[in-house]
Amino acid sequence: MSILLKKAPKLAKHIITSFYINRDIDEVLKYLCENVTWIGPGEQEFLTSFNEIKNYFYAGQYEIPSCDINNDIFEIVSEYENRCMVLGKYTVRTKENAQMILEVNQRCTFEIIEDREKLLVKHMHISNPYGEMQLDEYFPTKIGTQSYDYLQRLLKEKTEVIEMITNNINGGLKGSNDDSTYSFFYVNEGLPKILGYTYNEFMEMSGGSAVGAVYPPDLPKALEDCEQCFAKGPTYSSEYRIRKKDGTLMWVLDSGMKSLNSDGIVKINSIITDITQLKNIESELKLERERYRIALQNITDIMFEYDMENDNFIKYQRVEIDKKIELENFETKNYSKLLESGKIIHLDDIGKLLEVLRGNLHETIEIREINSLTKNEWRWIRVQCSVIYDSDHNPIKTIGVLKDITEDKSKLESLINQAQRDPLTQLYNQRVSQNLIQEYLCSSDSKNNDALLIIDIDDFKTVNDTFGHLEGNEVLVAVSKILLHNTYDKDIVARIGGDEFTIFIKSLTKDLIIKITNDILNDASKIKVKDNHKITLSIGIAFTDDSTKLYKDLFSKADKALYLSKADGKNCYSVYE
Template sequence: MSDRDIPDQPPRRSERPLVELAPTGLGFAADDGTLVYANAAWRELYGFRGRFPAAVEDVMSLIVPEHHDRMRDVFETAERGEEGQCWLRTVAGRHIDHRLRRIEEPRDPSIRYIGAATDVTELTEALDAVRRSDERFRTITSSLPVAVFRTDPDGAITWANEWMKELSGYELEEGKGRSAFDLIHPDDRRAALSRAIAAADAGVPFESEHRFIRSDGSERWVLVRTTPVHDADGDIVEHIGTLEDVTGYHLRTSELAHAAAHDPLTGLPNRASVLRRLEDLCAASRGRYDVGLIFIDLDDFKQVNDDHGHQAGDAVLVEVARRLSTATRSQDLVGRLAGDEFMIVCAGIEGMGQVDAVAERARHLIEEQPIVHAGDELLARVSIGCSIGPGGGSVPDLIQQADQAMYTDKRNRRH
């Protein structure tokens, strides 16, 4: 058992000699809080010299009065079935990390609570020493090539170094008293605040990557890390944090993600992106006929490349992509599958008539005017096939139906 574990059950009488020698302070209480038994480590930590059972008042007399409410809160937490925890100071001057757990089905009915006490006196004294060296801290962090700041327990900035000024754009006096959360982009603020509250409640460091608003309104991506600082009684008195500018990394990541999902020539979503969108819509439709699919193939596109060159062919593809985007509704997705093949995924369809309307609008916009490249007028003609689903079918069925309809249209237009 580690020095922070709480046993699951009180010891049997035969086990008490082992409990008595345990390095962790262990106490066992009745339902009304009466201390039934505590081992030597517990008695030493709290300075207990009385007899067992010990009344609640006798135990409370070992703790400084201003921490009595903490002990009561720990019992209330344990009564709810959770592990209670707090830092206490004894009248003898020791600082104790006290944890308490309620036993729902004790093998000894006289014992309903088990507590574990750990001496944190040296830790609290070390924290006090850190606070006393505040001036030295400021001197060191001012010379670090990273933004460092301090806030009060509620997140209001109390101090920042010069690098923080460079990153935020605020003068040091301007930033004082401002909530650190006010500097977070509004769209990221709620999530960051939620994580910060959870970290504060647990008394652990906080880390977040989010957008940061500079004084001139511009945005930067930052990685924020903060650590809570406790006083001798275990209360959070401030947070010390750092900010690292990770905008470049986010831009590179965003560019790579965009490149992986889009066709480099037309800028349209690529085959994988379009099919993923189609699969998502079909999965969400639950059998309703509300997803439309349109296949579009450029007729005689090879002839354009052969007669006018590949640059002309590329120009045709780019212009067709633009016209297709104009023909669709806001909820539709246009993508390039490969070569001269395009696909439109239509969401929220109420019938085949809507799909046909989008398809005919696309055909009209592509074929009504020639595409001009290097002084040449290039005519673009398309074959189109539509399907609607999923109904009882699958995504492959939907694709196959649109593909077959497109080839039927191509044959009919040749005659």
């Protein structure tokens, strides 16, 4: 057998496929020789020339619907010098869109010749095999019942699909007539079941109609939905509630389509789905959105969102204080780079802010931010936030609130300052100065070139008794100014009693400390009081050494030196030796 003839089974299959599936008559005809013959399955299909076959095929071109070919077998059963015989069998089944239902088994015989290096069909015979006939039959009945069996099988398949769908959804099926109440002609078992009823109980509760099943307050909206949907086409959907057997209400989605039955009567087939949980979630979300809206409307803080992956920072704030104005969002890309530039956040605070934004630090922090209006002062900002994680528990986003606490900080510092200061002179009070000095003595900053001075106004009682307490207060204020004028910011100046002051001088030589003491004595003598009364001071000085660790010891030494100054006639200083 030639190599070409071995391809004969493929040619036979190609012709059957072109005829039934592709409906390509021209493709079939080009493989027929001029003196071809053909016997078909029909009584009249006995043709003996190419033209007869051509005309017959074209005449029935649109009569035969498009089909599928399954279970096909084609094989060579005999061969000659330049020809062979191919036998085949297959199943022809009409496609679903063919408006015809048919499935038949066919047999075929092809005589194929090799003509000028080309395969052509010399003869073909197509037939429908009959099944076995009973003894009392004169014609096989199987072909007559085949379409019915196919329909039954197709119906069974569709029914199984519907049952699978209804068993896997929380709902049921119903069929309604197109009347005023949409009366039921069919209700499956699933619908009463999800409502807690038996079939008979459900039909009694609903009065046998879709209208009767709807919770009365929802009926007008449900009917309106149907009317609007049917005005546009055959499909509809509506959401409403149905009273369950236990008295609770179930939200359902009712969706379906109008269609004509075999008698030309309009029917409505529908699916009922339980959407109670979805509705509850929807209600919760609606309530949550309203809470969120109210919160946003009344919040004065700035909300923010930081996208870790893209390094985007978004602020949600009002450009004006008016709460009626909607929030605006301001996005900053490459936020970490902007932070590290030091243009918006204090350099000391950048690190901890980035740690919080990246989810590495879980605490409320306070940072300093440059005032966007003045550009030359810092605002204190409190940062509170939460981290959002993905399904693998990787941090992806940070959301939070920025609160301007500059005013609160200022008030707090003012309160702290008031608690630490003498109200008249604004110098440190005795308790604070003692704590500050003791803390310094215990620190590594403490050296052997520090000193504590105790200053006492000589005969201050005479000033109060002679000129009154107002004049005495002015003297106290004047002395405090002299002490501040002659010391440094790092020094600790305090009023520790009625007319007693202390100065703790840090890191100066003894000569400079003595010079400061003389300057204080000299400046005090220039204080003007009524009747040219002179103000003088007595000062005791105690220098620190390696053994100085306690404030009380240093104060005791300075106090003894002060006593010596008083004993030497006042208006002088003494150093503890």
